[in-house]
Amino acid sequence: MNYYETFLKLAIGMIGLIVQINLFGKGNLAPNNAIDLIQNYILGGIIGAVIYNPDITAFQFVLVLMIWTLIVFLFKYAKDHSYIIKNIIDGRPVILIEDGKIKVDEAMRLGLAADDLMLQLRQSGVTNLEQVHYAIREQNGQITLIKYDDNDFYLPVITNGNVNNHVLQLIGRDRDWIEYEMKRQMVKLRNVYLAEYIDGEVSFTLYKDTLKHDLWLKQNARLKEKKEAILDEAKQILEDD
Incomplete structure (x- = not known):
């Protein structure tokens, strides 16, 4: 065994792992979706298989890591920018109790067996199904509970510029309603990082590079309204004279 080459491959594998963690965020340290799990499994398999294979050179190892990093990046980008692809990869939340x-x-x-469901409910402090307004099975397998006495729960109606249709269905709204809210608050869908449904209202969190632009649009709209009001008042005065 060539210990120098083995050490070099270990170092390359460690660097590749650090690069992916910093490039894609810390999600793979505590995986909560399919991409993070697959990324960890395959990356571990690549590093483990290459280290003890003398037929694969360090240069080839670097190429494989670069290709795998590119593949993960493309999948993550597609998932973050397409609601359909996100549903295919991660699945969608499912209402278990209504x-x-x-x-x-x-x-x-x-x-999900009845015993497992009741165990998760008990772990969340629920002893009676009548306490539960909604129980939602999330993409990572966890269950989110909304009780009848919960008045401060938030639901993401938009994430990463994608409308969450299942959340709209959950709150009894439709796409026309969220489009009206965006128009009312002068927000464009592609600029929305997160929109939460809170007490019947929608709170928008925008991407940083659009905050100033949207603030400028809102200020201009207010100025335009004031200008029109002043003109209408002036016309009324002239007509009275």
Whole structure:
């Protein structure tokens, strides 16, 4: 065994891992979606298989790591910019309990046994199904509970410029409503990092590079309204004279 080459490959693997963690964020340290899990599994497999294979050179190892990093980047980019691709890769949240009633078909489709469901509910402090307004199975397998006495829960109606149709369905709204809210607050969909539904209202968080632009648009709109009001008042005075 060539210990020098093995050490070099280990160092390259460590550097590749650090680069991916810093490039794609810390999600793979605590995976909460399919891409993070797959990224960890395959990256570990690549490093483990290459280190003890003398037929693969350090240069080839670097190329493989670069190709895998590019593939992960493309998948993450596509997932963050397409609601359809995100649903295909990560799946979508599923309502398991609505108004205290378990949706048995959904639970069975997810392979969630009654004992497992009740265990997760008890761990969340629920002892009676009648306490639960909604129970939602998230993409990472966790269950989010909304109780009848919860008045401060927030629901993401838009994430990364993509409208979450299942959330709109959950709150009894449709796409026309969120488009009206964006128009009312002078916000464009592509500029929205996050939009939360809070007490019947929508709170928008925009990407940093659009904040000044949208603020400028809002200020201009207010000035335009004031100008029109002044002109209308002046016309009224002239007509009275």
